[in-house]
Amino acid sequence: MSWKPVLESAGLDAWIVRMFASIDERNVSWLSALARRCEEAFGDALVDLVPSYTTLLIVFDPLSVSPSQARAIICQTLVDLEPEETAHEGEVHELPTWYDARVGPELPRVAEGAGMAVSDVIEAHSERAYRVFALGFAPGFAFMGLVDPRLECARLNTPRKRVPAGSVALAGLQTAAYPTETPGGWNLLGRTSARLFDRERDGFSLLRVGDRVRFVPVSREVFEREGGNTAPLEPIT
Amino acid sequence: MTQHDLPEPGIRVLCAGPLALLQDSGRFGVRHLGVTQGGPADLYSWAWANHLTGNLWGSANLEITFGGLKLVAVRDLEIAITGADLGATIEHKPVPLWQRTIWKAGDTLTFAAPVSGLRAYLAVCGGFAAEPVLGSVACVTREELGGFEGNGAKLATGDELSVNRSGSGQQLANAPTEAPKDVLPDFSQPAVLDLLPGAQIASFTGRSLFDAFNTWWQVDDRADRMGVRLRGPTLNCKINTLISEGISLGSVQVPPDGQPIILLNDRQTIGGYPRLGALSPLSASRLAQCLPREPVRLIARGSDAVLKEHRMFRAVFHSEPV
Structure with missing residues (x-):
């Protein structure tokens, strides 16, 4: 050191x-x-x-x-x-994620910024095992990284008043999933069905500093079967 | 739990007002999960409310912000109200503050609006009863944790609040019925807040450091349990933003607009703005009683003197039955 x-x-x-x-x-x-x-x-x-x-x-x-x-x-x-x-090495968690513009409205924007196809953005985001650097912002909210530098993108100019629980998001070279519905200014790529913060669970938070996390692309059917919320997002107001 | 401690409805909420929250001393040991500490914004007044009702340190009582709250006693209760003077009355008669009082069944207790200070604390003999969530009943609305229902809900009209039957006569017999005059805060006086310098203080310009400690700052409208924004001269720091790091109670952070924000109990656990240091716990309590547009001043203090004052304050209160 x-x-x-x-x-x-x-x-x-x-x-x-x-x-x-x-x-x-x-x-x-x-x-x-x-x-x-x-x-x-x-x-x-x-x-x-x-x-x-x-x-x-x-x-x-x-x-x-x-x-x-x-x-x-x-x-x-x-x-x-x-x-x-x-x-x-920490624990490795796999988060089933439905990547789709209906629940991840910035997917096209990130693809455009990277000069990549949407399918390549999904591949680039889901192939890495990310490290949890910190928890904060809200209970169980894990700041993870680092993402493929081609996907790097600034936060939204106007944060959303409501980002639904499970939203998988990107800002700078970091990625995260929102444990509960909160305001937020990150770019949304999709949604995970994983329960990230559960007061009934031993330890409460699924993710801890040092853990490894992979987002695993799943179909809408699998996402729904796992209890994922398919409600589309409200436009930014 | 003895039979005496069994909770029973004690109070019914006739009108909830803008913000009334159940608070114990706070939620500890879970901040690494992103869970904030919560607890009373004015720890000093909260502690005295418990003390006057014979409740141990850490017992939960009600934090009433601004007023507008109307409660009715379901059975005879002994209570103490401390903190802000929110014009509290029982059946239209003023309630003496900072002392124990009888509240008869069927009588209505009303908190009107601030006379001086912003937050009052209502403790009942026996204590309020609620199931802890993550080790605490401290109510944090943003995190949906704590309170009477466990989900972070503030008091709502129609709620019935559980109060333990006050069984510990011994405890109550040993408790003072009235706070000595010399411990009563005067919220009508401008707040002078002790700041322990630290963190990035060396990265602020000389002019900004002079201004920080020689200005009557004004409390901004943007003030809540997460933090209180101050208005005054622009403070400049050579560092604009930091890699996010853990932030403690009372931290005085300065975002790029140069207007300080002092972080209170419901702050986010990590943050990335440079800081001048942190207020002492008792000064954070004092700040929590300031209304928008009131003046506050920061003074730099060493930790030895502040520690002595803090330990003297805590020595009054019991954490175990006497």
């Missing part, structure tokens, strides 16, 4: 460890290793850990640990840190 970690104050009860300068799939094994060490080192004083692309936010209980004590604990966990090789 050529980059030197930097600790920054994030308030009375949190530090952020800046581990890397740029997004890289290999970051996650270092961040996972640091998270595991923090869990052990803080014990009951740990409140939350929020890993993201290049950082780990560590939230602790300021009644039992002062900010300076927490800083010392974190510095200790960084000594001789080794990447977590087992976590590196």
Whole structure:
């Protein structure tokens, strides 16, 4: 690791460890290793850990640990840190996805921008196993990448007020699937029947930071049989 | 659970008003799943409402924003109202705030509109009863989590709210019936907020740092439980956007338009704007009582002094039966 970690104050009860300068799939094994060490080192004083692309936010209980004590604990966990090789591969999830302009209205636009046929866009998007970099925006919303650079596209100028749950989307070099209906400005390519966030499920979120994800193209029939919602999208208003 | 703790309908909602939410201390240990913390926007007033009704730290009570709420007691209840003065009355008689009060069965409790402050807290002896979702009953409408139904729904007209039979006489006997005068906040005074510098503060221009701490900022109309936007001089940062990272309560972020947004309990878990630092938890509580167009000021504080104040505040409250 050529980059030197930097600790920054994030308030009375949190530090952020800046581990890397740029997004890289290999970051996650270092961040996972640091998270595991923090869990052990803080014990009951740990409140939350929020890993993201290049950082780990560590939230602790300021009644039992002062900010300076927490800083010392974190510095200790960084000594001789080794990447977590087992976590590196993570779990591989396959998300059945119906790619279709009726539920993925930006499919033609992305194809046009890439100078590719729609079928080639689907192939390019579905052949990679993506890495989950971060969860955020909404419960279970996983930021994944990196997509084939030919598919790179800017966000919509006007975000949609309602993006249906399951929508498979693209922005920049990242891809995601919306766990619940929310507003959103990403380009929609299709819809998955997978349930991404389920409060009845052990662990709640299907996807975790570090997991691998593949979108598997399925027909409308299979998508519907798996419980997918085929309702077409409202136009952007 | 003893027989005393069995929940029973205690309150019926006659008129729900704009926003009333059940809040415990918040949802923790799930932020890595993209789930926000929720919990009371004004932790300070929320904690006192529980304390005055003999409820332990973490018990759920009602956060009432702005007013417009009308409730009727189904049975005799003992309650405490803290936080904002929203002109609360029982059968048209003003309810004393920051102290325990009897609310007789059949009587109507009304929260009218802000006199000072924005959010009131209503706690009942025995505590409100609801099933936790992801470890908490904290109600987050955007995430459809928590509250009385578990689905993030705010109070609706016609709802019946479950209240535990107050069994712990011991607990209540040890609780104060009135908050000492010196702990009462004065929301009519301009808010001066403690900011712990951090994050990207070094990347702001000198002029912007001067402005940040020498301006009476104005609270914008765009203020809710996710965050509060401030209006004032444009702050410039050498960094426009960051790779998204975890953001803590009270973070003061500055988007490219140069107008700060202070993030509160229902914020998204990660974000990508540069930050000056984060407010202390008690200052985040104070900000949550500010109405649009009220003035606020930021002052830079070191963590030692802020920690001492925070621990003094928490030392008052019980997390275990006494």
